[in-house]
Amino acid sequence: AQSVTQLDSQVPVFEEAPVELRCNYSSSVSVYLFWYVQYPNQGLQLLLKYLSGSTLVKGINGFEAEFNKSQTSFHLRKPSVHISDTAEYFCAVSSPGGNKLTFGTGTQLKVEL
Amino acid sequence: GAVVSQHPSRVICKSGTSVKIECRSLDFQATTMFWYRQFPKQSLMLMATSNEGSKATYEQGVEKDKFLINHASLTLSTLTVTSAHPEDSSFYICSAREGNTDTQYFGPGTRLTVL
Numbered sequence: 579a580q581s582v583t584q585l586d587s588q589v590p591v592f593e594e595a596p597v598e599l600r601c602n603y604s605s606s607v608s609v610y611l612f613w614y615v616q617y618p619n620q621g622l623q624l625l626l627k628y629l630s631g632s633t634l635v636k637g638i639n640g641f642e643a644e645f646n647k648s649q650t651s652f653h654l655r656k657p658s659v660h661i662s663d664t665a666e667y668f669c670a671v672s673s674p675g676g677n678k679l680t681f682g683t684g685t686q687l688k689v690e691l
Numbered sequence: 692g693a694v695v696s697q698h699p700s701r702v703i704c705k706s707g708t709s710v711k712i713e714c715r716s717l718d719f720q721a722t723t724m725f726w727y728r729q730f731p732k733q734s735l736m737l738m739a740t741s742n743e744g745s746k747a748t749y750e751q752g753v754e755k756d757k758f759l760i761n762h763a764s765l766t767l768s769t770l771t772v773t774s775a776h777p778e779d780s781s782f783y784i785c786s787a788r789e790g791n792t793d794t795q796y797f798g799p800g801t802r803l804t805v806l
Contacts, residue, residue, distance in 0.1 A: 610793050621697070621784050622735075622797040629793060668734065672793060677723065679786075679795055681734045 580605040580671050584682035591659055592690055599654040599685045601643075601669035611652040612670040612679070613643055622668065628652065629674075639663070664689045694718055695787050697798035704775055705806055712770045712801045714785030721787035724768040725795060726760060729782040741768050775805040 581604045591597045603609060610629050614622040626637025633645040643654045652669060669682040694717040704710050714724060723742050727735040739755075741747040741762035749755045757779075759771040768787075772779055782802050786795040 612794075614797070619782075619800070619802065621695075621799040622786075624794065624796065627794060674793065675791070677725075677740050678737060679725075683734045 580609070580673065580680045582669050582671050582680055582682035584669055584685050586685050587683065588686045588688065590688045590690060593661055594658050596657050597655065597659050597663075597687065599667050599669075599687065601652045601654065601682060603650050603652065603669075603671045605650075605671060605673065607673050610672045610674060611643075611645060612672075613637065613641070613652070613654050614668045614670060615639075616666045616668065616684075618665075625654070625667075659687070659689050661689050661691070663687060693789075693794075693796040695721075695785065695796050695798040697785055697801050699801060700799060701802045701804075703804045703806065706776055707774055709771055709773045710775055710803060712772075712783055712785075712803075714768045714770070714787065714798050716766045716787040716789075716796075719787075719789045720765040721768075722765065722790055723788045724762055725786045725788075726758075726768075726770050727784045727786065729784060729800075731782075735784060738770075772803065775803070777805045779803065780805045 583602045612627045613625040626635045628635045628645045636642045666684045668684045670679045672679050696715045698713045726738045729735050738753045739747045739749045741760050747760035762768040784800040786797045
């Protein structure tokens with residue numbers, strides 16, 4: 579079985595400050611990792627994904643994440659946030675060739691002036 | 692590319708009625724579609740997985756007779772909530788996957804309110 583832990587339910591940050599949203603996973607097999615963003619009353623938009631290759635993955639809107647196998651982590655980072663980044667962020671894991679995405683509980687990023 | 696639509700975006704119905712939600716992949720063929728349910732301020736819970744032309748696979752605890760899923764074509768899946776009750780009120784989100792790729796693309800969601 580796979581699981582995803584997002585320890586921070588809320589992260590407040592000032593505009594133009596850097597941010598890191600933490601994600602740890604548990605799996606007995608190799609994994610694919612994803613970050614999705616959800617704006618209020620909307621579906622999920624894919625930010626970035628790690629399938630294989632370089633452990634540093636760059637996504638849309640200036641976000642990046644680094645896969646760390648030894649620490650079973652896939653933290654999401656952005657060097658300078660904007661008000662428009664305020665949203666819910668979900669980390670998810672699946673196994674290669676597998677059907678299911680397992681989601682974390684989400685982190686609410688609130689960017690303040 | 693990889694756009695998924697859902698209709699309706701919002702629906703209010705009376706208790707005991709049935710509601711159908713459509714999920715469409717607009718620019719790709721979705722061999723597999725997924726239906727999720729999301730409660731306020733919570734994560735997404737997978738309800739079922741549907742493959743085109745075959746019966747859906749339901750997650751444990753999801754009543755297949757209450758949540759009817761049909762995946763009749765490579766671009767359309769429907770979720771019908773039968774005999775809806777207030778506890779069925781939720782945000783329902785579908786996703787679609789093309790072939791054997793590993794990325795799911797999500798629809799915008801449907802807010803169901805049962806009075």
